[in-house]
Amino acid sequence: MTYGTPYLLQLGLTKSKTSLVWIAGPLSGLIMQPIVGAYADKSTSRYGRRRPYMIIGALITGLGLLLLGWTSEAVGLFIAEGETKKSVTILVAVLCIYALDFSVNAVQACSRSLIVDTLPISQQQAGSAWASRLTAAGHLLGYFIGTFDLVKIFPPWLGGDTQFKKMTVISALALWGTVGVTSWAVTERVRLPGDNDETSIKDVLANLWQRTTHLPPRIKAICWVQFWNWVGWFPFLFYSSTFVGEVYYRYEHPAPEPGEKDEHDALGNIGRLGSVSLVLFSLITFCSSVILPYIIRTPDAAAEKFTPRPPRALTKTAQILLMKAYTLQPDLTSAWMWSNLLFAMITICAPWVHSLASATALVASCGVPWAVSCWAPFGLLGVEINKISAGPHAQLHGPTAPGYTAVRGSIEEGDEDIEMEEALQRRRGLSEGVLMINHPSDHGAHSSTGELAGVYLGVLNVYTTLPQFVGTFLSWIIFTLLEPNKDDVVADEDPDHHRWLSLKKNAPNAIAICLFVGAICSIIAAEAARRLRRMT
Template sequence: MQPIVGAYADKSTSRYGRRRPYMIVGALITGLGLLLLGWTSEAVGLFLAEGDTKKNVTILVAVLSIYALDFSVNAVQACSRSLIVDTLPISQQQAGSAWASRLTAAGHLIGYFIGTFDLVRLFPPWLGGDTQFKKMTVISALVLWITVGVTSWAVTERVRLPGDDDETSIKEILVKLWNRTTHLPPRIQSICWVQFWNWVGWFPFLFYSSTFVGEVYYRYEHSAPEPGVKDEHDALGNIGRLGSVSLVLFSLITFCSSVIFPYIIRTPGEAGEKFTPRPPRALAKSVQSLLIKAYSFQPDLTTAWMWSNLLFATITICAPWVHTLASATVLVASCGVPWAVSCWAPFGLLGVEINKMSSGPPAHVHGPAAPGYTAVRASIDEDEADIAMKDIAQGRHELADSVLKINHLSDHGAHSSTGELAGVYLGVLNVYTTLPQFVGTFISWIIFSMLEPGKNDNLADEDPDHHRWLSLKKNAPNAIAICLFVGAICSIIAAEAARRLKRLD
């Protein structure tokens, strides 16, 4: 979904900008999908009476709502990330991606905390429904609409002027996407490969970490019931609560790391400097000399990405030997440090590369007018567009070196700017983020099939229900821990791919 939306947004000539219309429509569909998911039964009940037919239709509508959510939220994500690439110069690409990572971590943290409150008790039924899930969907939809609204109002986006190749069919878009994906520039291809192996490594952690914490507790620390007493407590709910605690700590560490790391890691604009920034005079000489040495050891983002993959591998490779709730919680929480870099590095590096490909000197246009842009906050009228087109045709449309240039012509008449393809390249990066999930699912399926094949199918009827799905054999290997171990190996491969990416500098 993201490459397709990105491709259409790249070609958009809407008076309201290239990204905002898609982002706003995607946010509206996402919010309505959330509300429909919360009130599916009530919505279906308007048309069908109680019975099996209503139950089946309710399930179908809920599933379709999830599909609509998955598609529409990808449109929001693609366009919001593209806005960072479009509007910021090279020197601020890393900072923009860092802020996106910070706010993403803050959103996760706030979301986990909101979920821990009894919203049904805090708010009346008329405010968000009568269940916890309904109130959560209302909060999510409102927050999404507010933040997208503020972004659409605040960002000064460029409007793309019409060109000869604007009319493209879905088939042409897909063909161009395939060609673009299979013929990526070397550095962008390297970034995508690091992202691929990085996400193969992260997949088991993101999907199974909370279950891993609860299973470690029940396997090694939970006391067995007295003989003759049936264990009827809510094991599934308890595992969820134990896992949620570790995820809250994970999100808190991610947020703190996202705030601190941008001040430690060198920005792209400083990468080629031959001098060390001078510390303030008020500092003592010893402190000044210490700061000067610290500046010289300041890593760049590629190096930080490489070390974050090695750190994640070092942490998760120990999973098979974790046998206490405390150590499992520490393992999950500490992964917040490398996760902060993984949420930041690929987008920051890709934004820099897209801008570099558009950072040549402004070229004068000879012959027919080429698509260009004009900066606006909300919209432009037809007269302004005509004036801008005339300026391009006469070669007077000067573009600043510090900003992204959209579709200007080189001296040889060929398109030298790929800035207009920001949505496509970010969509391709998303493909390299999505494919590892299929790989990770396949690997996990093999591991679970080998280590836990029908492990508790022959239990007696008096055994508690959770014994049928929860492995309590202390001497047997923990399947989730093995999945984390395999993920650690893939993260080492990602670190090597990042090292090779750095050699391309």
């Protein structure tokens, strides 16, 4: 996220074409997660349902990262210097990014499913909470490492001779290490073959489409808030680090001494500057995610029919202030609305940011609305799913959700099941410690609360990925209109980074305009949240 855009610009790709490359993210999220989830659900591998897909995805992702870092050198083994090599290098880098996006989605889908598969219901919430904490810690650690000049710290033989190469090595090793530990530590259940094991990609996508087009009113409203919310966030998530670096190089980077060429690792420098701002952004996000749940009223509290009494030990003035604070405590929908307005107020100022400090402050302050945006849609959707599950139509007949399997039989249910599973276990050579999942075909498929969650979380994923296509298209238009023309290209003796950075001070900053458009979309999301709040 920090180095991707400036790396492609350094290779020679224009900003408008770079924006089209990032369509790989939403495309892979829209297609890979439900497909991998469905096929993993049906897997009868002796190594577990998730582990094989997770390991293969991690291997492809790690190799893709390494090839991305050494794209030019790898292409140079087969093609001599020239325009052909430059074009092929760009093509290979783009293909690496697509391979990375698709394979890492397989890793994410399976690692998230492990929480559902392996933990009892009483520990599901704790497992999800720990996953969120470790994700935030990983972001902080990754961005923090990126702030250091790794080229000076480590020798060239350890991870290459540029900041970007060393970061790809660190990322690949971190991914392989964590997936390896998870695969070793987690005991997976092995699913027995059943009569309904055939799953086609067409069936998975058709089921997802049907669910998406037939939503309950409040869930549809939540999804539309999420749609406009993500149109607004897209340019920030993909271009914020480049925005910070470009502001620095445009307004504050010292000019070289007369007669000297300003040659240095501009990509690594932009990555470090962007990493500093993203470290602060992640730190604020983490702190906000810890503090805000205590400030925002929970759904249970909002439904209470009594007024809480403050402790009598407090003074009368303190009791009055505490009661006033309680009445002002916002619900989650209101917090989501205000967070969208806050994000719009911050990013709408992007075109007028002309210093590194203000650009860093802009990126960092977005950590507060981002914390709410990562939490609110799932919290609100969970409330609606529980309402549906508790209603008269809770037991719905139909297909299970992509990525979730309805476990209707297990080794505890009867001697016949135990004998059948033990026989199959001996036949397949499985160890006695492996837990087996059996899905008898003589019972009808009933949607449980977990399966409803799978259905509607899959739909929410659609409303999260589709706006990224919209954001890509808008970014492409803006970059096409505002890219420097041939008259703005510097002389041959100028350094390379002058060719892929927009350094003309009086010219509009294309990324800042993208952030401005994202702010307008966030205002629309706030209005959608206001309408959601007024729904009964």
